[in-house]
Amino acid sequence: MSGGEPGLRERKKRRTYQAVSETAISLFLERGFDKVSVAEVAAAAEISKPTLFRYFPSKEDLVLHRFADHEDEPARVVSGRAEGVRALDALHHHFLEGLERRDPVTGLCDVPQVLAFHRLLYGTPSLVARLHAYQSRSEEALARALDPAAAVPARLAAGQIVAVLRILAEANWRRIAAGESAAEVYEDAVAAAELAFVQLRNGLGQVGVPG
Known part of the structure; x- marks a missing residue:
């Protein structure tokens, strides 16, 4: 084969x-x-x-395996970026593309089935707690992609990046869960992402992580 x-x-x-x-x-x-x-x-x-x-x-993994499929996504984006493209630029572009195609991972998805799944996830404390383990592995994978030696600056940077992606996604989801459509939230979601990556560049540029 x-x-x-x-x-x-x-x-x-x-x-x-x-x-x-x-x-x-x-x-x-x-x-x-x-x-x-x-x-x-x-x-x-x-x-x-x-x-x-x-x-x-575990019982939680029956739900959260969908996140496991995206666990190393930031790391794959960084590792697979074109020569000369900075890590943060690749991640920024990838997130904006996700918003445009209404990728559920960005929180900007109002498909009823996806919205129901997110309500189940964020409304169940044990699932939210278990989700942190997936996010931790995502940080570790991203740190290795930023710096194969997984130096402390890379680990700190990965933690900040993954946290920002999570916060952006949760903010989008909460607005949609409150009744807004993905189309109504889109422009604000893009503006929030732009601001978030500016802040990341300004902060991470000081610790020597490729921007």
């Missing part, structure tokens, strides 16, 4: 992974995260509880 294509076993594993998560999220949206047990999810997905835990180490 060539071209890096996943084998049959891996494809089957991915399909099962996705199907179990979708089943769980449907139940959580219908009844609430705390009112659905892992055993009920396993039964609805027609797998055993031990099998479910082989795919998802």
Whole structure:
């Protein structure tokens, strides 16, 4: 087998992974995260509880795996940027592109299913707490992309960048959750992103991290 294509076993594993998560999220949206047990999810997905835990180490991971898919996104943007493009410029451009295409990761998405998912996430304390672990791994990956030696300045910079991206996304989501459309929020979201990256450039330029 060539071209890096996943084998049959891996494809089957991915399909099962996705199907179990979708089943769980449907139940959580219908009844609430705390009112659905892992055993009920396993039964609805027609797998055993031990099998479910082989795919998802915790109940929270049934929801948060969607964030795991984006965990190293900032790092990939930095590592994959064109020669001569500064790290912050690449991240800035990527975030603006996400706003334009209404990427759910930016919070600027008013698709009903996405909005319901975000309400589930941000309205469940245990999910919010678990999300911090994903953000920490995102910071670590970004720090390595900024500086393979993961020096302290790079780790500090990564923490600030990931925090800014989170704050921007949450601000967009809260306005949409309050009833505004993505189109209504868009211009303010772009302005907020512009301001945020100006502040990042001004601050991070002092610690020697490529801007």
